[in-house]
Amino acid sequence: MTQDTIIRTQGATKIYNPTLPDEMVALDNVSVTIHQGQATVLKGPSGSGKTSLLSIIGCMSRPTAGKVIVKDRDVAKLPERYLTHIRRKIFGFIFQQFNLIRDISVQENVALPLYPADAGFAEIRKRVHTMLDSFGILSKRKLKVKKLSGGEQQRVAIARALINEPEIIIADEPTAHLDRELAADLLNILAGLVREGKTVIIATHDPLIFEHPFVDSTIAMRNGKIEPQPEEQ
Amino acid sequence: MIRRLKILEHALSSLLRRKYKNLAIIVVYSFTIMLLASILFLTHSLKIEAGNILLDAPELIIQKTMAGRHDLIPVEYADVIRKNWGIGKITPRYWGYYYDAFTHSNFTVLGSDTPLPILKMLEGTAPSRPGECLIGEGVAAVRQIGIGDELILINSEGLGVIFDVVGKFTASSDILTNDLIVLGEADTMDFLGFPPGKATDITVEVLNPKEVQNIAGKIKRDLPDTRPITKQEIIRTYDAVFNWRSGMMLTIFSSALVAFCILAWDKATGISGEEKNEIGILKAIGWDTSDILELKFWEGIVISLTAFLTGLLAAYVHVFYFGATILAPVIKGWSVLFPPFKLIPFVNLYQVFIIGFLTVVPYVASTIIPSWKAAITDPESVMRG
Numbered sequence A: 001m002t003q004d005t006i007i008r009t010q011g012a013t014k015i016y017n018p019t020l021p022d023e024m025v026a027l028d029n030v031s032v033t034i035h036q037g038q039a040t041v042l043k044g045p046s047g048s049g050k051t052s053l054l055s056i057i058g059c060m061s062r063p064t065a066g067k068v069i070v071k072d073r074d075v076a077k078l079p080e081r082y083l084t085h086i087r088r089k090i091f092g093f094i095f096q097q098f099n100l101i102r103d104i105s106v107q108e109n110v111a112l113p114l115y116p117a118d119a120g121f122a123e124i125r126k127r128v129h130t131m132l133d134s135f136g137i138l139s140k141r142k143l144k145v146k147k148l149s150g151g152e153q154q155r156v157a158i159a160r161a162l163i164n165e166p167e168i169i170i171a172d173e174p175t176a177h178l179d180r181e182l183a184a185d186l187l188n189i190l191a192g193l194v195r196e197g198k199t200v201i202i203a204t205h206d207p208l209i210f211e212h213p214f215v216d217s218t219i220a221m222r223n224g225k226i227e228p229q230p231e232e233q
Numbered sequence B: 001m002i003r004r005l006k007i008l009e010h011a012l013s014s015l016l017r018r019k020y021k022n023l024a025i026i027v028v029y030s031f032t033i034m035l036l037a038s039i040l041f042l043t044h045s046l047k048i049e050a051g052n053i054l055l056d057a058p059e060l061i062i063q064k065t066m067a068g069r070h071d072l073i074p075v076e077y078a079d080v081i082r083k084n085w086g087i088g089k090i091t092p093r094y095w096g097y098y099y100d101a102f103t104h105s106n107f108t109v110l111g112s113d114t115p116l117p118i119l120k121m122l123e124g125t126a127p128s129r130p131g132e133c134l135i136g137e138g139v140a141a142v143r144q145i146g147i148g149d150e151l152i153l154i155n156s157e158g159l160g161v162i163f164d165v166v167g168k169f170t171a172s173s174d175i176l177t178n179d180l181i182v183l184g185e186a187d188t189m190d191f192l193g194f195p196p197g198k199a200t201d202i203t204v205e206v207l208n209p210k211e212v213q214n215i216a217g218k219i220k221r222d223l224p225d226t227r228p229i230t231k232q233e234i235i236r237t238y239d240a241v242f243n244w245r246s247g248m249m250l251t252i253f254s255s256a257l258v259a260f261c262i263l264a265w266d267k268a269t270g271i272s273g274e275e276k277n278e279i280g281i282l283k284a285i286g287w288d289t290s291d292i293l294e295l296k297f298w299e300g301i302v303i304s305l306t307a308f309l310t311g312l313l314a315a316y317v318h319v320f321y322f323g324a325t326i327l328a329p330v331i332k333g334w335s336v337l338f339p340p341f342k343l344i345p346f347v348n349l350y351q352v353f354i355i356g357f358l359t360v361v362p363y364v365a366s367t368i369i370p371s372w373k374a375a376i377t378d379p380e381s382v383m384r385g
């Protein structure tokens, strides 16, 4: 493993509903390497296995077979409890459909990842305020999420992903529900995170993203497999 | 600890978010608790009061029967009774019922020249002169009179008679004194129209309680047209009545519980897609399965305790301040309770605990269990929406 490798999969396979009639091989023997501090894009048509790969990389689920090595530790067979812990400590997620709790306030949404951690109320408030301020939505902190515009909701979602200061940010089709302008905003934010030294992994089939200059490497997927890429060594 | 408070805070905000639904649940839940607690409070208090009354009751009451019915008893029967060994005081009692047309209430009129045990708790004095009376709280209330006022009644000949109220029972609770009017013995005989030499019944003090059955048998033999009633028999009758009523109550009790279980079951089987999604989100952003179960535990506990305490309080007020009006149709049989009377609050903590246990535990379980399945599932589904 090279010095700057942060995540590596080795022969990762994900089979949904194994042995059942609707068995589905979503990932077939996938080996990829994600480098620390880089922006990596997973591209491929819908159904090619991008979300499945992000899930096992982000410790949201476990591969049916193979290894998933996150920061030198194989997480493929870890019990659920440890996976939760890793998610909390290392990952921040930006989901395609924001996945905010729409009926509670902006600040509570952003604070939620900190609830199971050690932080006290005062510290949480401070961190949430700073974070919301940096996204220019501090004044909206008491509003319910459903009262916000799409762009504002997106910022709340990003703020929530970053509140626990993750090393790795995972974004699944983050621009799918955004207009071009908001998508550009988002890419600027992601580019900024990479500049700060964070590792960013994005699944998308939006050319706007994988043609963006901040993207360091692209992994193409098809039918649950990695397609050989000329520019990858 | 702080973690726990944070999770509690989110539980509260989750509950507030579904205000109306949760309010509806609390209302149904509180009402169930109120019904259950009312029944238990009521029967328990009545039992205790009945017990208190019976404590003072004579060992033996002799009634005369005529054509199988209770009839006035000749006072000279006392001389026959006195011939038995082991007997203390023998007292003819003069009492009867009075229907008060003004207020559509039934009063009990009792003649007494000697202080009875139940006369202990009074305000003012017992009647010592003709034309004086002592009344129960219920009588005072329906007639809207007090000490120093006059009580006008219609006697057995249809004539109005005026009594001066000189005393009032303070124990608002006592089943016996509530509807009671105590007059002097001569006034009573006059007012109710007793033929000379007749009393309502005769009480007999038995020196050795073990001898009661024996003496009752002897009296029955000497005076075949009497019916000796022992204290034990009264207690048994009371018990039977209470048990029968408790049975009725138990029916309501269980139907309330069933209603509640339906509510709980409804919750247990249905967890909405929205709730599932939220659990997934929380897991995805780093909440443990145990954190989620704790969240649901708090949600269940907050609802449960709120409803439980509200219901308990409502039951207390309902039974002890409003005379159990909701249960009235079922307890109509307690006609002695008319005019309306107030119970002294006796609460059995053990029963309260039982109600709590039978409702809070299933409710909380029904909140946690369905979420548990969602909480142990991989949060991956959140990513797919």
Ligand SMILES: Nc1ncnc2c1ncn2[C@@H]1O[C@H](COP(=O)(O)OP(=O)(O)O)[C@@H](O)[C@H]1O
Binding pocket: A016, A017, A024, A025, A026, A044, A045, A046, A047, A048, A049, A050, A051, A052, A053, B384
């Ligand atoms: N829970 C599941 N059960 C069965 N099949 C699934 C499940 N999740 C995903 N799949 C299937 O796995 C394949 C890969 O899906 P996914 O990883 O979501 O691809 P992408 O994100 O590239 O669209 C698809 O054919 C999808 O239908």
Ligand SMILES: [Mg+2]
Binding pocket: A047, A050, A051, A052, A172, A173
């Ligand atoms: Mg996908």
